[in-house]
Amino acid sequence: MHYTARALLVIMMAALLCFSGCHDDKKNSGISGPPDKTDGLALDPGQGNLAGRVVGTVxxxxxxxxxxSVNSRSVITESDGSFLLYGVGEGSLAVILSGxxxxxRTKVVNTARDGRSISVDAIETGSSFDLNFYRELARGNHPLERDIFPTHRWTNPQPPKFYINTNAAAAxxxxxxxxxxxxxxxxxxxxxxxxxGNFYSAIDIEQRYxxxxxxxxxxxxxxFVISxxxxxxxxxxxxxxxTIPDFISPTTSTIHKALVFVLDNDRYYKAANPSRIAFEEIVAHESGxxxxxxxxxxxxxxxxxxVMVKTGEFGGTYSLYDQLHMSIVYHRPAGNTDLDNDPLPGSNARALxxxxxxxxxQRAEQTLPAHERRALNRLQRFDIVEELLQQEGK
Incomplete structure (x- = not known):
């Protein structure tokens, strides 16, 4: 990447981090949503009305x-991004942004929870946000896979507990x-x-068998277990x-458990052969x-x-493009879909x-000497790995 392009992306990321809000790395701040841009607006525009300000996500x-727009009512934001809609009602409202x-974007606002004066953000088309990359990273639309899932992420304000499995039977x-x-x-x-995107800024890691x-x-x-x-x-x-959803939340896009399995032996990594991938990159990729x-x-x-590249080596644990687009995913509700639509109340989100x-x-070497295959076959493979590989036809 040229220096000027990289510098611009750094500036954009700094802006996004300002959007995310300040945080203390020693404490889980549970940051979500845009900054408070409702200053100067009426705290309560009145029963059935909705006031707010629209800001750029990046x-x-x-x-x-x-x-x-809400239902049949529409208004255009002023020079300061503010708007006021009359007669839109109470409860859950689908606020549609366009222009x-x-x-x-369609954002679900609940007036009982969020109030009648809100801040809502929209992704700028003139920013470093790339819709094709987002669709791949967040929704599975890689050219070789062609999926288009709703976004799938953790939503619990309490970060997952991380475990490093010390069981070496399969090493x-x-x-x-x-x-x-x-x-x-x-x-x-x-x-x-x-x-x-600092939704989780501090984590607890434990070694456990x-x-x-x-x-x-x-x-x-x-x-979140790594074995x-x-x-x-x-x-x-x-x-x-x-990744396993909880099947309790309104959408199965909410991750409840994550089980990661990676190769252990150094000979499979860059430490033994410079043409291979670094251990740290594989841990970052699978954790992604x-x-x-x-x-x-x-x-x-x-x-x-x-770092989420499907084949070959990236050469690190994340890129600035990863940082920007991942942060956006974690500042949207799980189940969010193109183009930036929140799951609507009453919709059958589970079926999506x-x-x-x-x-x-599958980026490791496929051809193994017979003696090595015999040695690997003697290992006590994790039952979950065996079941998942059978499920995948491997």
Missing amino acids: YGRSLAGVTV EGIYP KDGTIDQWTIDATIRVLKEIVPIFT FASDVSVAQIPDNA FDDSLQLSGAYGLTY HGFGFRHSSEPKWGGKPS NAGPQVFLD
Whole structure:
């Protein structure tokens, strides 16, 4: 990336972080939504009325000339982004934003919860936001996959508890060494605030033994577990991730548990061969799936730089494009769809999502010597891995 382009993207990201709000890295701030831009507006415009201000998602500036519609009522925002709608009613309202310079948005506002004076943001078309990249990363629309799921993410204000599984039964050398544990912890502490736009800014990580035959039901609620299984190499895979919704929330797009499995042995990574992928990148990539993100296109085919690239090596744990688009996903409701539509009350959101998600990343070497295949076949593979690979036909 040229220096000037990168510098511009850094400025845009700084603006987005200002939009997200200040935070203390030592404390989970649970940041969600735009800054308070309702200053100067009536705190309560009256029964059945709705006042507010429209701001840009990326730059955080007030947006003039945006059409704001609720039911049959419409108004255009003033120079300071403000609007006032009369006679729109109470309760859950579908507030529709449209106009030149923004991507259309439908935001659900509940007047009992949110009040009658609101701030609502819309993504600027002239920003570094890329709709194609967003559709790949957030909705699964990679050219080789062509899915278009609603967004899929964690929503619990309490961050998931992270566990590093110390069970080494599926590790070729029979041990999970301290370097592996420390590297995993470093990556998690780095990426979680980035991948969630500071929705989770501080996390708790614990080392814990989970048996090879552990079931999904036995995994604690609100848990994110990283385990090591060298038998994945038999399927040519660096990693396998399984996300499970809670089936209680209004949409199955809410992640309740995430199980990540990656190769352990150093010989499979860049440490043994410079042409291979770094361990830290694989942990970041699989954790990205654990946070609800999907595959992006390779830059050689026109894709943006991303740790979520489907094939090949990215060369890091996240890009500035990842940071911007992931933050937007985590500042929208789970189940949000194109173009930026909140799940509407009363809609059958559950039927829109595939439920549990399986991500198998087959980027490792497919051809193995017979003696190595025999050694890997002798490992005590995790039952969950065995079941998921069978499910995927691997």
